[in-house]
């Protein structure tokens with residue numbers, strides 16, 4: 001059930017509807033939009049009787065939701081969501097660039113990358129302190145030490161920090177040191193972790209699972225939002241297919257598919273999506289062309305020496321050229337928009 005409020009509904013009207021929802025034993029999620037607020041109801045097993053709400057002040061309509069997801073859907077919020085990450089936005093119409101190394105290896109490596117990212121004009125820095133590695137013998141990340149280095153990046157370079165958490169303790173730590181909690185592809189269906197992230201303060205960057213369908217992906221986002229954290233950014237990072245010319249198959253068709261259904265920002269990760277340095281720039285351009293709100297890109301001062309994912313890391317020079325392309329694209333898109341307005 002979705003309660004659509006009248007454009008002139010007051011905060012008191014909205015609070016009253018949420019109160020009635022809570023009295024029924026459910027949870028109300030008020031989503032303010034440009035023209036009206038809608039209130040999603042979760043926690044109900046069957047249909048909710050609309051007559052509970054019909055005569056409340058400020059209520060325009062009570063609509064049954066037939067889709068499996070509610071809060072991610074643009075039925076609830078027709079306008080696109082811009083998510084604040086630190087002191088900048090993802091999904092505000094600009095193309096967000098999140099760049100940095102796969103893993104935080106040491107201060108010199110991280111600060112060199114941060115300098116390149118800050119110089120390019122990007123606002124977001126990535127780097128894993130907790131690394132989900134296929135082999136238990138591979139470098140697992142520096143843990144809290146790594147987060148401290150990332151916190152220093154924010155201080156020194158003014159970049160907003162996006163970094164992965166793999167468990168509940170990691171979420172608490174990223175909530176403390178970082179600006180955005182990345183939930184990795186392997187944890188996309190770790191439902192207890194998703195719920196925990198839903199109670200965190202910081203926004204969540206949710207990566208698509210290795211074999212997740214669109215519905216599964218959106219329902220994972222729904223898990224986070226149903227706990228009250230509405231600040232979710234979706235990330236397409238490639239899926240497993242029979243194709244073996246790339247590490248994964250970057251499924252760019254999901255970008256317009258998600259944009260059609262959901263108000264959440266969608267970004268593309270051509271680094272994990274391809275696994276090969278030479279494919280990253282072409283697929284990054286393609287991601288922007290299909291309507292992504294941003295990119296997440298791995299870079300390294302010396303890719304051949306990287307402790308993790310060196311084959312897909314861009315050099316600083318390659319990264320700068322890619323970001324130049326992105327800026328050019330943005331200018332063309334803005335000029336075309338001005339022509340059609």
Ligand code: PEP
Pocket residue numbers: 102128132164183184185186207237272
């Ligand atoms: C990463 O971004 O460092 C990462 C591990 O990505 P994914 O979860 O998409 O594999």
Ligand code: MN
Pocket residue numbers: 102103272298308309
């Ligand atoms: Mn990586």
